[in-house]
Amino acid sequence: MHTLITLFWVAVAIALAMGAGWLFLAAARRLTRGGVARALRGAPVSAGFGMLVILIYVLVALFAHLIAPFGERQVVGAQFLPWDGTYLLGTDNLGRDMLTRLIYGARNTVGIAFATTVLAFSVGAMLGLLAATVGGWLDQVLSRIVDILMAIPSLIFSLLLLTIFGTSVVTLILVIATIDSTRVFRLARSVAQNIVVMDYIEAARLRGEGLWRLITREILPNALAPLVAEFGLRFCFVFLMISALSFLGVGIQPPTADWGSMVRDNAALITFGDVTPLLPAGAIALLTVAVNFVVDWMLHRASGLKE
Amino acid sequence: MKDTATGKTVLLTIRGLTIEGRSDETWSEIVKGVDITLHKGEVLGLIGESGAGKSTIGLAAMGFARDGCRISGGTIDFDGIDLRAATKDERRALRGKRIAYVAQSAAASFNPAHRLMDQYCEAPVQHGVMSRAEAERDAVELYRRMQLPNPDEIGFRYPHQVSGGQLQRAMTAMAMSCRPDLIIFDEPTTALDVTTQIEVLSAIRDIVAQFDTAAIYITHDLAVVAQMADRIKVLLKGEEVEEADTRTMLATPREDYTKSLWAVRSYARPVQPPVTDAVPVVSVRGVTAGYGAVDILKNINFDIHRRRTVAVVGESGSGKSTAARVITGLLTPRQGEVLFDGEPLPSDYRRRSRDQLRQAQMIYQMADTALNPKLRLRELIGRPAQMYLGLQGKALSERIRGLLDLIELEPDAYIDRLPSELSGGQKQRIGIARALAAEPQFIICDEVTSALDQLVAEGILKLLDRLQSEFELAYMFITHDLATVKSIADEVVVMQNGRVVEQGPKDEMFQPPHDPYTELLLSSVPEMDPDWLTRLLQERRNKAEA
C-alpha cells in the first residue's frame, strides 16, 4: 500500500512537471522571436521543464535575501523542530530555519559551482582550442600534462589537494576548476581538431589569418554547439562534486548554507522517517536533472543538424 | 509469367513505386511512381544524378527500405511473390539467396571482424543452399572466375588486408554465392580508380553473363552503364525520364534532359594561342617531398604560364595533391623550389609575404568543407578583399556585389546567406569568388568538379574558362578525370607514384605514342560506345599475346 501511494505521488509529480514544461515552452515560444523561437518549436517537454527549473533556481539564487523568511545564519528556535506555520520546513540541527537555509543554499552552492565551471571552462576551452590550432610541441606538452592529471580519479585528487590547501571557498573553486579544466581541455581539443582539418581552416591559414582571428572567427563559431552542451554537463559534474565534497565535510564550510552539508548535518532524521534532509539532496538532483534535460535536447539538435 | 511481346520470362515487376523519406519529422516523397520490368538474365541500368532516387529504388527491389525511408505505394512483384505483402521472414528468405546486393563501398560493407571466406559462406550455409565445405570450394572457384589473385588463399584474409578493387570483386563473388536470380549493383566502381575500374567491370560483366543472372546496375556514369546494361532507365528527382535499350538510348535519346546529359562530354575550350611570355607564373623545380621518411613526390618539374590551364592528372596516391601542398607552402619540400614570376617562394606559407599569399589562391574539391558554415557570404567573399586590398565599408560592399555578379549569383538575394542555404554548384561558385576576391594571378583547382553532378560541373568549367580569359589567370587543375582534362586543359602533366611520367600540350597528350602508363590511363576511361569494353579487353589480350 505504502509503495502504491508513493508511486501515485511520483506519477502526479511527473505529470505536473510535464505540464509545467509544456506551459513554459508555450509561453516562451510566444515571447521570443527569430532563431530562438524556431529552436524552441522543436523542443521536447522535458527541455521545457528543464529550462523552467533553471530559471526558477536562478531567480531564487538572485533574490534569496528577499524571499527567505529568516537570516541565513540566524538561530530561530529549538533544534530539529517539525514543519509548522512559522518554520515551514522545520529547523535544522542548530535550530536554524530549514527553508531559509535551502533558499540561501541556492545562492551559495549553485553560485560556487557556476563560478567554478566558468573558470574551468574558460581555461580548459581556451587551452584546448589553442592546442588543436597551433599543434606541435605546445599540443604535445599540454596533452601529456592533461593525460597525467586525468589519470588520477577526480574525487580522490580533490580530496588530496583540499587536505593540503585547506577548505576555503577560494581553494575549493581553484582546486575543482583545475581538475575540471582538464576534462574541458580534452573535449575542446578534440572538437577543434575535427574543425582544424577542414579545408576552410586551411584556406584561412593560407590567406594569412592570425591565430586570434583563426580561433575566434573560424573555429569557435563551429565549436560552439558542442561546447555549450559540454558547459551544461561540466556544470552538473562540478555541482555534484562540490555537493559530494560538502557532504563529506571538506567542501563548503559552515556556517555558510549549503545543500551538501545540510544533508550531512541532518541525515540522522532520515532513519526516523523524516524526509527533511532529503530536500536539499532533492534540490541538487532537480537542478542536475533539469540541466541534463536541456543539454540532452541541445546535443540531439546538434547531431540532427549535422545530418 | 511470360512477357507476350518479347517471349522472355519476367522476373521483377515494379508498378507505381513511391518511397517517402523523413526529414525534420515530416515525410516527403523521394521516389514518385516508378515502374520497372526486368526479365530473367537481363541487365537494367538505372542512371541519374544525385537525388534521383536510384539506390532507394534498387533497395526497394529487395523489399528493403533504409532507416528514415519507407515504401509508401505501388507493387513490387518478384517472380510471383508480392514483396510488399510478404512477411518479414518471407522477404528475408529471398535476400542473399535469390536477390543479392553489391554495395558501393566494399571496404565498409565487409564486416571487419570476419575473414572473406566466412562472409562468403554465410549466405549459402544459412539459407541451406550448400554445406560449409561445398561453399568454400565454390568460393575459390568464383574467386578464380572473378580473376582475383591467389583465389585459393585470398578468402582467408580479413577485409582490411585486401585492396579496394579486389574487395569489390570479392563482394560480387559473395553476391553470386547462392546463384541468385537478381543482383543489385549499387555504384560498384564509383570509389575506384579508372584503371582498377576496368578489371572490376569486366569481371562483373563476365560473371553475370556466365550465370545468366539478371541485374539492376545503378550508376551516375553514362559510359559505364553503356558497357554493362541491356536497357537503360534515366531517372530525375525520383521520376522516370525515359527508358530504352542501350543502343537506342545512346544513339537517339528522346527527352531533353537525357540529351543534356549526353551532351556534357562534348564541351571543349578553344585552342589557346601559343605561350609568348618567357617567365612562367609558377614554376616547380626539382621538387622532392613527402611525409616522414616516405617520398611522395620525386623530382617534379613543371611550369604554368599566364592564361594557361595545366591539368595535373593521376590516380589516388599519384602525388598530385601533394604537389599542390608544396606550391601553397603547406608542405616544405626536401629538395627543389617553387618560383613565382621567376622569384623563389619561401617554402613555408608562414614565411610568405601577404602579397605572395594573395597571388596564389586555391579552390577545393568539397565546397562543403571549404566554406566556413557559420559565416555569411558577405564575410566569406569579403574577407580576402578586406585583408589584401584594404577595402572597407561601401567599397567592400560594392566589391562583394561585383564578385557575386561575376559568378552569376544575384547579389541582393545571396549576400547574406549562409553556405547551408546554397546548392552544391552555388557553393563551388562561392569558392571561386573567394579566390577571385584576392585578385590573384594563379589559382589551384583541386578536383573542383568531381563532387558535382555533370551538368553542374559543366557550368563550373565554363565559368572558370570565362574568368581565366577575363583576368588572365593561370590555373593548375588537379583531377583524376580525363574527360575534364580533355575539355579544359591546355597542357597536361601525368603523374604516377610521385613521378611525372609524361607532360606536354593537350593535343600531343591525346595522340599516340604515349608513355605506357598514360596509355593505360587513357584507354581505361570508359567511352559512350556499348562495345568499348569488349573491344578494349580484346585489344589488351591481343597485345599481351603478342
Next chain:
Amino acid sequence: MSDIWIMIAKRLALGALTLLVISVIIFSATELLPGDLAQAVLGQSATPETVAAFRRELGLDLPAYQRYVNWLFGALQGDFGTSLANKRPIADLISLRLGNTLFLAVYAAFIAVPLSLTLGILAALFRNTVFDRAANAMALTSISFPEFFVAYILIFFLAQSGLFPSMARVDPSTGFTEALYHTFLPALTLTLVVTAHMMRMTRAAIINLLASPYIEMARLKGMKPMRVIWRHAVPNALAPIITVVALNLAYLITGVVVVEVVFVYPGLGQLMVDSVSKRDFPVVQAVALIFAAAYVLLNLLADVLSTLSNPRLVHRK
C-alpha cells in the same frame, strides 16, 4: 602478429610511467604545504624543539628526493609508513579496508555490468520505442542524482521498514552471505549510479555500430536479426563495450567513497575522508595512491583488451 605485442608493451610501459608520475604528484603535493608538514600538524603554538623532534621522526630532515624514493620503495613493498593520528602502521589500517572496498565494488559490478549491458543493448535495438525513451529518461535522472541522495532514498524506503540494515557493518568474522545482506544497500546505490552511465554509453556505442554499412549488408544477405546482432554487431562492439565497462568500473572505485560514508562501511573511502579531516597526510597519500593505481590499471586493462579485440590491429596487413 608481433606488431600488436609491441603496441601492448608500449601501452604497458606508458601505464607504468603514468603511475610513476602520479606517485611523484601525490608525494610532492605535501611539499606544496604552506610552511612545513611538521608545523602544519603540530600547529603554530608548538615549540621549535618539538617541531624539530617531530621532523626527525618523520624523516623530514632528509632531502625531498630521498624521502620520495624511500616512500615509493616502501609503498611497493606494502609499507606506507605510520599514521600521524594514531601512530599505527598505515599498512595495518589499509589491508582490511582495501578488502572491504574491493568486495563492495565487485559486488556492485556483478549486478551492474550484466544489467546495464542488457538494458543498453535492448534500448539500442528498440530505439525510439516507449521502452527506450523510458529507460533513457530514467538513466538521465539517476545520473543527475548525487550518490548520497540515491543512498538516502534507499535508506528511507528500504531500511526504515527494517528490510535491510542502514549501516553496513562487516568485520572479518562476518560470513559471505551475511556480508552480501549487510552491504546490499550500498551495493545497490553504486549499481544504480553506475548502471545509468553504462547503459547510456552502451546504447550509444551499439546504435553507432548498427548504422554501419556491413550491418546493412548482413541484413541484405537475409540473415536473421539475432544472427545480425551476435555474428556481425557483437564482435565489433567488444572494443567500445570494454571501454565503457572499464570507464565505469573506474568510476565505481571512486564513487565508493561517498557511499561508504553514508552507510558507515569500513572501507578505504571512509578512511580517506576521516584522514582528510584529521589532516593525516601519510594516510591520505597512501589511499590516494591505491585509488589512482586501481584507476590507471583498469584503464590500461581496457586499452589492452580493446586493442586485442580489434581485428584490424590483430591481423596486420
